[in-house]
Amino acid sequence: MNSTPSRVPDLSDRPYRLVVEREMRADPHAIYRAWTERFDLWFAAPGSVAMTPRVNMPFFFETEYAPEPGMPTIRAPHYGRFLRLESDRLVELTWVTGRGGTAGAETVVTVELTPRAAGTLLRLTQAGFYDETARAATEAAWRDLVLPHQDEILAGPADTD
Template sequence: MSDAATQTRSVVIEREIAHPPEKIWRALTQPHLIEEWLMKNDFSPIARHQFNLRREPMPGVNVVIDCEVLAVEPHKTLSYSWAAYGLDSVVTWTLTPIPAGTLLRMEQAGFRPDQTQAFHGARAGWREFLTALDAVLARTD
């Protein structure tokens, strides 16, 4: 197999957010807040914890994403596997304090060359999720 056939792509989004890392961390790790900006879940910020993200985009259609927490460094790094529809990827959140608040970096890595539709869907989807995250941060303490 050639190198080109084994290379994967990543969706990376970076945003400066005018909130401290601790506040963003809560929104990334507390199930009731995750549900507000991402999906229903049974998340727990404990390494090796297996959880699902679930939503019903249309009546009778369920989306279930199987995940496992890979790394947790409170207020700094959160990483989990993301498996659905033949996509096996890893989502990593990195929080870096900056004078204006936090530099939030989200990377979803592991899109194979034949997963162009999933890659483009994730790029659009994460932008929407992060807009929703902004709204959650704006109204929570």
């Protein structure tokens, strides 16, 4: 699976980027699989994932959420392709969503996994936003919602003693 990409997006006109680090309780192998084979386990709507973890292979999935209780469910498509894969160490992919996400910009998400005694240090970088508003909203989503949810799904509820 170790490969280098043939076509990396030109991000020169989209200078905004974010970095989020999180100590995850799951091991690097579980997190790597979640990003390459199991989006439906922790992020994507069941049955919506079309994904083969190979460099330059495109993927598609949808997320579903209700903005408020009782409101209709919103489906949000996500598109991209894998750029680099290093088993249990690194996943790099392009990531395109609509309003409330990348606003149609092709961004590059890099997930670096470093083993720790009690899990993994996950470092997520996402580059290529057109503006600070999309960057800030996406950073908050990764930090406060998505990565904590992934950690809970992969490792179970955290002890709160």
